[in-house]
Amino acid sequence: MSPSYETLKEALRGEPLPLAFVDRDAFDRNLDRVVATVAAAGPGAHGAATLRVRVASKSVRSAPLLRRLLERGGAALRGLLCYSAAEAEHLARRHGFDDLLVAYPVYQAVDAERLARLAAEGRDVKAAVDSDAGAQRLAEAARRLGTVLPVVLCVDMSWRLAGGRVHVGVRRSPLHDVDEVVAAAGRVAATAGLRFAGLLAYEAQVAGLGDANVHEPWLDPLKRLLRRGSAQELGARRHAMVEALRAAGLPPGLVNGGGTGSLDSTVAATGVTEVAVGSAFYKPHLFDLYRTPYLRALEPACFFALEVTRVPAPGFVTCAGGGYVASGAVGRDKAPLPWLPAGLELLPAEMAGEVQTPLRRTRGNRRGASLPELGSPVVFRHAKAGELCERFAELCLLSEGRIVDRAPTYRGEGQCFL
Ligand SMILES: Cc1ncc(COP(=O)(O)O)c(C=O)c1O
Known part of the structure; x- marks a missing residue:
C-alpha cells in the first residue's frame, strides 16, 4: 500500500525541502x-x-x-x-x-x-x-x-x-x-x-x-x-x-x-x-499513459516534495521551485504531476516554474478537502525516471512510511554525464 499524504508529511517533517524520495x-x-x-x-x-x-x-x-x-x-x-x-x-x-x-x-x-x-x-x-x-x-x-x-x-x-x-x-x-x-x-x-x-x-x-x-x-x-x-x-x-x-x-x-x-x-x-x-522501477508518470496490464500494475516509486511558501488567493497554493520538466518532444505530458495531497493541479499559464509552481484545486475538488498550509510539502511525480536525479544530490529512501536510508544520486557524487 502506498503511503498516504499524512504519512508522507509526517515522514518528511523536519527535512529541508525540496527533496526527492523513493518509496x-x-x-x-x-x-x-x-x-x-x-x-x-x-x-x-x-x-x-x-x-x-x-x-x-x-x-x-x-x-x-x-x-x-x-x-x-x-x-x-x-x-x-x-x-x-x-x-x-x-x-x-x-x-x-x-x-x-x-x-x-x-x-x-x-x-x-x-x-x-x-x-x-x-x-x-x-x-x-x-x-x-x-x-x-x-x-x-x-x-x-x-x-x-x-x-x-x-x-x-x-x-x-x-x-x-x-x-x-x-x-x-x-x-x-x-x-x-x-x-x-x-x-x-x-x-x-x-x-x-x-x-x-x-x-x-x-x-x-x-x-x-x-x-x-x-x-x-x-x-x-x-x-x-x-x-x-x-x-x-x-x-x-x-x-x-x-x-x-x-x-x-x-x-x-x-x-x-x-x-x-x-x-x-x-x-x-x-x-x-x-x-519500471520508479514508474514516472509517463508510464501511466499505457493500457498494458503489466504497466498498470507498476506503482509510482519516485517522487519529489516541494514546500508551500505562498497562498496567493483562496483556492491556490504556491510551492517553491519545481520546474523539473522532462526531455523529449515538448508537451503537457512532460510537466511534473502533482500527486499528494490529491485534488491539486498545475495552472496552464504557469505550469512548473524555475522558482515557483502554483497549484489550484482540481474541478472535482472545488468544495473538497482543505489545501496544504504554508510550510507543508506537496508531493509530485516526474514525467521520466532518471532525470529527476539531476536535480538532487540524494534520494531519501522510505520504507513503511518512514525515511530509513539515503542514497546519493550521480549528482550527489559530483558526476554529470550528459
Ligand atoms: C537503448 C535503450 N534501451 C532501453 C530503453 C528503455 O529504458 P526504460 O526502461 O527506462 O524506458 C531506452 C530508453 O530510452 C533505450 O534508449
Whole structure:
C-alpha cells in the first residue's frame, strides 16, 4: 500500500525541502513485477530459463539503487545498460559494477579510450556502434592499449512504411535492413581490436508510445495500431537478423531489445536474449499513459516534495521551485504531476516554474478537502525516471512510511554525464 499524504508529511517533517524520495517498498515490488512479467513470457534464447533483464542505468541514476536491483534480482538480472562512457567508467571504477553495455555510440577520442581502457583492465564492457567511422575510433583506441573491445551493432528498429517515405520511430542508427546489419557485423569482425558481440535493437516507437494518453485520447486507437503493427514487423526483422548472422558465421552472443514500455512484446521469439528495463522501477508518470496490464500494475516509486511558501488567493497554493520538466518532444505530458495531497493541479499559464509552481484545486475538488498550509510539502511525480536525479544530490529512501536510508544520486557524487 502506498503511503498516504499524512504519512508522507509526517515522514518528511523536519527535512529541508525540496527533496526527492523513493518509496523503496514500491521500488522492490516493481522489480518483482518486472521479473515476473519477463518470466511469464517463457524461456529465453540460447537455452536460458528466461530472458535476462539488463538495468537501464539512466533511468535510475543512483549507484546504491542500481546495486539493490542487481542484488535482489539475482539471476533474473544481468548487468547495466549505460548511457555514456564516462558513466560506465564511474560505475566500474568507483562502484565495482561489471557487465556494462554502453548503449549510445561514442565518437570522441577520450570516450573511445575510456572504454578500451576498461576492456584492457579485463572488465566486461561492450560498446554500441552504428557507423564504420565510430567502429574505427574504438578499434584504434583498443589497438593502442593492446586489447580487444567487444562491440554490439545498434540497429534502427523503426517502422518504415510506404517504401521508406514514412518513418515511425526515432532517428538513431542507419542500420535497418537485415543485409546492412550482416555486412556491418562482418566489417566489425574483420577489424583488428574489435570483436562482434551482438545487437542492440531497441524498439523506441513501441516502448515509448503510450496508448492510453489522457492528454490526447483521440490518438489512442492509432497508437494501438502502430504499437501492434510495428511490434510485429520488428519482431520478424530482428529474428531474421539473428538467423542471417548465424548463417554468416557471426552468431550474435547478445541481442538486447525492449524497454519498460514494450515488455509484453519484446519476447525471446523476436530474437532477443535480454531486455533493457529502467523506468519500471520508479514508474514516472509517463508510464501511466499505457493500457498494458503489466504497466498498470507498476506503482509510482519516485517522487519529489516541494514546500508551500505562498497562498496567493483562496483556492491556490504556491510551492517553491519545481520546474523539473522532462526531455523529449515538448508537451503537457512532460510537466511534473502533482500527486499528494490529491485534488491539486498545475495552472496552464504557469505550469512548473524555475522558482515557483502554483497549484489550484482540481474541478472535482472545488468544495473538497482543505489545501496544504504554508510550510507543508506537496508531493509530485516526474514525467521520466532518471532525470529527476539531476536535480538532487540524494534520494531519501522510505520504507513503511518512514525515511530509513539515503542514497546519493550521480549528482550527489559530483558526476554529470550528459
Ligand atoms: C537503448 C535503450 N534501451 C532501453 C530503453 C528503455 O529504458 P526504460 O526502461 O527506462 O524506458 C531506452 C530508453 O530510452 C533505450 O534508449
